[in-house]
Amino acid sequence: MTARLNWSAEPWRDSELLECAMVVPDVADTATFTFRAPSGAWFDYQPGQFITLDLPVDASDVPGGNVQRTYTISSSPSRPLSISITVKAQKGSIGTRWMLDHLKPGMRLKAFGPSGIFSFHKHPAQKYLFISAGSGITPMMSMTTWAWDSGEMPDITFVHAARRPSDIIFRERLEQFANRVPGLQLRFTVEEPDPFRAWPGYQGRLSQIMLGLMAPDYLEREVFCCGPEPFMQGVREMLASLGYDMARYHQESFGAPVRTEADAPVIADVAPVEGAVAEIVFSASGLSAPCAETDTVLAVAKRSGLNIPSGCTFGLCGTCKVKKTEGEVHMVHNGGISDEDIAAGFILACCSNPMGRVVVEV
Template identity: 85%
Template sequence: MAKSRLNWTKEPWSDSELLECAMVVPETDDTATFTFRAPSGAWFDYQPGQFVTLDLPVPGGNVQRTYTISSSPSRPLSISVTVKAQATSIGTRWMLDHLKPGMKIKAYGPSGIFSSHRHPAKKHLFISAGSGITPMMSMTTWAWDSGEMPDIIFVHAARRPSEILLRKRLEGFADRVPGLKLRFTVEEPDPFQSWPGYQGRLSQIMLGLMAPDYLEREVFCCGPEPFMQAVREMLVSLGFDMAHYHQESFGAPVKSEADAPVIDDVVPDAGAGAEIAFSRSGKTVPCAETDTVLGVAKRSGLNIPSGCTFGLCGTCKVKKTAGEVHMVHNGGISDEDIAEGWILACCSNPLGKVTVEV
């Protein structure tokens, strides 16, 4: 019987030991998975969803870059990170161009508080975009390896189907366990390839179709901050208990609870007073922040044409000439219209005094 090259020890790896690159697997353009092992044979002890910091010897001096671990501690003989280079990347670009099997680098960690281990639940909803998929991959692999049927709805947003990282591996899991449901949405399909999945920006309607029982699930979200803010706004407007929402930015992973940034989203307050001035009708009506412009108009005997009433059709678009509103729509208005002051009355909540042309 052939013996392993390494004699695995009973001790977990510590960051006093260099990591040896064991394998490099290309994923997409400018993206690859790097697998490391400990030359001493030490194993890796961490929680799925945590990150590691790599000390990279780039020209001009070493830089430290933090990457979420895309492998799972249920497979402890190695550790992997899946990295994507951006236009301004320095460390990641060096890894893609120069880091090869056999090379050794310094690493620190693992660290982080973003993990399903810290918030056990029977049902999970993972929501990610871009390389924010990596901690979800780690947590999903753990669930797969546990030997129990998972209950995970995995929602991921990407620019194109070809840019969905780790897609084949996830589909391999989902093909074997019906408790893992994959829901992908893309901005546009790849040329000359059909796309049977969702298309367009993730919205309330789309989320409701993907995960009808979202109110019952523990939610983990990772991606660019604008994406995560949009997800938070969707969930708040849908009545989700945000005590069951957890997030990690792939730009700045959090090491401890004390380091976690304060989420200071605008959330309409039922106890806060507001006022809507309908300039063409000459009416000014007091209301609460949780009222919609459409609802206040109807109660005041004013007619704003409307259709779907959840920000999709765009029928209730009106011009706002003063004040601020909190609007969570479902694609019924363009960014250009919003910049010019237009709002959808059905999903706009007044923040203080607002004037609209009605």
């Protein structure tokens, strides 16, 4: 196919099949698929939007043989000759696994879209903070490419979390961008480094402390977030507890990208409410203390004359770990407690707010 933009043609519509033009492997089980319109039509969309592909999957558990899968566009409309998606196969993937194993240049697919409301074009701002994890980096790549191609100096802090450095999708391309424009600041954090490879970046779960180091002016930035729901919930809780204006927070879900504003789900995170009444029962001491939901377990214990050993007081050191036996707390920590301890009922008293009646072994 000739790589020529037909300016006399209309923009691509989903009545025309897309033809796969190129397949570029990225990190493990990940590849970028680039499509063109056989007619030479050009592509018009907003950076951050998605398309839906109709995939001819040949699987016994797929009635009719086809599945529809939605993928964020990783290319930018500033480069209208083609459109690209970057996909990563997860455990149990059907459509994505078929694409990685079978989709080759020259094959044509039915596609629908582009659609979606997740784009910084809808929320213009002077400064942006992109926060992503895993393949949630794809809409951020699209928006960053647009900013790069615009010819104006961007002001983007790009925060991304991955399992290992070798799992960071688009790492080299982003570093090439950042090497030439000081307005793009990259901040990567990983769960663990690759064996026998030095890692000078951040390591560990994204936390309040880490965010403050990565983007000291985060309160001034428009935030866009994409990744698994537990990751995004952690980001929301982190920002809310730091006093961020959540009206300036925008997210895209892995599972169900939103097509219109009317379809956007209401985010109903449980958080302490100013003025709401709670109670903490210190079972080992035989004391009960009324308090507000905005109080921490540590603060209420001190007011009650009880001593819970503590250190940093912001959820980092883990010194104030205590066992919760009843009730629920809202805890936003900075890595001072493991997921296993949380599952076993432990909390950090310094950063846990009681949601109603709570019983702790103190």
